[in-house]
Amino acid sequence: MKYPIYPITFSYVSGIFCSLYTGLSLQFALIFGAIALLLFGFFILMQYNKGFHKNYNFFTLIAVCNLFIALGFVFHRLANKKIEVQQLNESEFSVKTIRVLKSNTYSHRIYADLVSHPQQPTVLVTFSNKQKTPKVGEVYKIVGSIKEVPYPRNPYDFDYKNYLKQKNIHYQIASYYPAVLIGKEHSVISKIADFRSLLMEQFSKMGYADQTKGFVEALLFGVKNNLDTNLQNQFKDFGIMHILAVSGLHVFILFSTLNYVLKQMRVPAKLIVLVLVLFLIMFSFMAGLAGSVVRASLMCILVLFGTVFERRVITYNILASSMLLILLVAPNYLFDIGFQLSYAAVFSIVFCFPVIQRFFTFNNPIINYFTQLIGISLVAQLGILPISVYYFNQVPILFLLGNLIAVPIATALLTSWFSQLIVSFIWLKFASYGTIVLEFVSNLCFNTLAKLNTLFPMKAFDVHFSSLQAITAFLFVMSVFWYFQNKQNRKILLSMCLLISFQLASIQKVYRNNSTSELVLVADRTNVVFLNRSGTCIAQIGNASPIAQSSIKNYLLHNGIKQKKTDSLCNSFTINNNSWLIIDSLAVYPSKKVDYLVLHQNAKVNIERLIAYTQPKQVILHSSNYGYLNEEYAAYLKKIKIPCHDMRNKGSFNINYNSDNN
Incomplete structure (x- = not known):
């Protein structure tokens, strides 16, 4: 095949869904995979001995797809193997912090390895916040109770149990007492977390207000622990929460900026590639390995490798390859909302925007920048809309206005803050001179959104999609743009079939509601x-x-x-x-x-x-x-x-x- 990565990735994802929704055993998947591997080897030998034949090639592809279905099943099942905690009546535990969550009014919240258990399962831990915020790698003695994460209390409430299950977390430990720090384990992850804390502390030395500092931490490092709640709600109302999450947009901005600076300094091309790859890896860890950041970083690395080896870069291949590589390492990323929204947005931009790009292109560079931003925002929103409606039950109305205001300002602030951070380690006082200007620009953004927020009382309207409605709606939108890429009757037929499928899913939902x-x-x-x-x-x-x-x-x-x-x-x-x-x-x-x-x-x-x-x-x-x-x-x-x-x-x-x- 010209692009075998597509069926391979699809097969692997299918294997993950088979693991999640079927009752097949792991042994069955292993046997199935072994048979597929033997058939793959057999057809390869047949082609080697008897020369190329299209039938051999077809059956070889079938064997490879079946092999990756088995791999997806096995990898997902192994990644979600539940470690049973038998002694639920225990009251004293030793835990090692692996991720710090945002604290609430009464408690600190962390993901931690239960080191007092022989198999060290990961658990959710909450304890009194009458002490300083915990750090990654710190080991605590906790006195409390352990139990399984509960199911949602009411129908259609957020399923926190399933959310944690996708992270292979099944138990939670609650304590009303402060935790006792008994040590710290130094590892690569803890050192990266310490380095991220060092960078955030550097901003504290440059005189930023608390609101701006929380915004910087969210924008650069993906840490929302200190993010102002009112500001977060404003960004949510405008449908631009992707700006507050370290995403592919931020990776691309910093990647492009660093690449441009290195080229202007006439650094050798291969050294530039090495520096950029190291930067992308480090930035991914600094952002907590968020799905969107990993995706964007991996795509940039694949582009760099393609440039080094002088291979033609095809965006769809890079998208599929990056998804496969991520899911091979962490199959549960497939069910991460940020991961799904990230890939849907990028695919929509790559697939749909060229169709309408000519309508948003102007000779004036300033006008062209904003019109291109409008076009990209529209197709990205179209792509992620079915998914966001399925998860969040809302259609944002002001997303276009929010993107026009926040994206240019956030782009300028991101590059400026990144540059200021580097300069601050060389000359802190000089770097601090930029704080007044950057504080003013960020406050201008906040105040503008706040004023617009009061002008528009209705920011979104509520609607719900079933999973089948969301899938058919997404495919229908893509099929319409596919038709306008190259007008063919069969594409009209496909679009009509998808539209009818969406209507049938809606009718089925209405019938179920009326008959319950x-x-x-x-x-x-x-x-x-x-x-x-x-x-x-x-x-x-x-x-x-x-x-x-x-x-x-x-x-x-x-x-x-x-x-x-x-x-x-x-x-x-x-x-x-x-x-x-x-x-x-x-x-x-x-x-x-x-x-x-x-x-x-x-x-x-x-x-x-x-x-x-x-x-x-x-x-x-x-x-x-x-x-x-x-x-x-x-x-x-x-x-x-x-x-x-x-x-x-x-x-x-x-x-x-x-x-x-x-």
């Missing part, structure tokens, strides 16, 4: 709240707290429900022929049989007498109860074999009337 009937007891820390749904008609029974109200909003959006009515909650009521009884802290209840019993607000009752009087089919222990009460009640209910649902551990309680299964 269920009752949801929402997981709320304080209140008892029911959602009684019949198709797209829904009634909320009881008042929800602000956090639970956000979960209800997600529920309505995902199920296409535009309106709901709110009813008051009684302690005893009947819904869909099922009787419910809610017992609160007053512990007052009638002596009658019920189908479902809810214990709420730390209801301290004689559980044996209560069960004897009410004879429920199932008992729900509400999230508002103390943990020890729910454990006591759950132990007794298990003993007498009455089904129990502990909302503190399991989240919301659902009854699906279509299947009569809870």
Whole structure:
């Protein structure tokens, strides 16, 4: 084939999905891969002995694709092999910090290796923030509790358990006490993190305000721990969060700047390549190996190698090759949102922008810069829109305005700050002279966005795509641009098929929403709240707290429900022929049989007498109860074999009337 990297990459990605969504064993994949490898060797020998034949070539390609399907399956399964922690009753742990997350109001948060466990699984650790922020490589003694990362508390809430699972993190350790620092392990990663901290401390010496300093850290190093929350929300409203994340844009800017400076200094070409490769590797580590940075750095390195070996550089080959190389090392990157958005944006720019480029090209260089920026922003947004709608349920309205303001300023600031950082190590006082100007420019950007933010009350509108809708929408957009590259009837047919597929996926979603009937007891820390749904008609029974109200909003959006009515909650009521009884802290209840019993607000009752009087089919222990009460009640209910649902551990309680299964 002219471009064999495409089917190979597609096959490898298919193998990862097979590992994730099928129940096939690792042994089966190994046998399958061994057979594919033997067939590959057989067809190669056949071609070597009997000369080229198209049938041999076809079967050789099939064997290679099957081999990479097996590799994708095996690599993903090995990367996600769960290390079981049996002793969940332990209370003292030793952990080694491998990544520092943003602290919240009460706690520091880190990813850490559990070094007190023989296999050292990676865990999420939270502990009191009454001490300085931890650093990568530091080893702590933690006193707390360990448990599995919980499932989402309500339907369609952010699935943090699955998010951590893709990082092969299955357990979390929580402590209300400060951690005790017992040492530090020096490794390549910790030294790189220390070097990044040194660079960030250098900016502190140049007199920047806290807001600007947090912006610098996010822009240059991908560290958002000190990023101003209001500023972050403004960038989110304008759909330009990619500027705050160290991305391919930043890599390309710094790469181009450094390349230009080295050429102006008449540095030998091969030395320039070496310097640029080392810079890209170092910058990737400094940015925490973010998917978009790794992708951009790897693409630049492949271009450099192609230049050195005098090979023709084909962008699509580089995209596919960089994706394959990244996923060979870290298969879970495939499910990283930043990784997906990064590749979708770059592919859209490379594939779609040449089609419309002539409409955004002008002779005036200043006008041409902004019109090209508009064109690139449009095609990039078209490419990532189905993915961002699938994950974030929003379509930004002001993304074009935000890009026109922020991208030029951020480009200028990025190169200036990078240059200032280098100069500061040579002459700090001289470098500090630029702080006043750069602080003014950054504040100008912040203030402009803030003023525009007040002028446009509506920044986005809510919409939800299923995974099938997102895939077909993306492919449809690409097929339309493919048609205009070279107009052919078969491409029109492909576009129409994809459009029909999108419509069928939408119809299927509407049919599912209209035919679903269920009752949801929402997981709320304080209140008892029911959602009684019949198709797209829904009634909320009881008042929800602000956090639970956000979960209800997600529920309505995902199920296409535009309106709901709110009813008051009684302690005893009947819904869909099922009787419910809610017992609160007053512990007052009638002596009658019920189908479902809810214990709420730390209801301290004689559980044996209560069960004897009410004879429920199932008992729900509400999230508002103390943990020890729910454990006591759950132990007794298990003993007498009455089904129990502990909302503190399991989240919301659902009854699906279509299947009569809870």
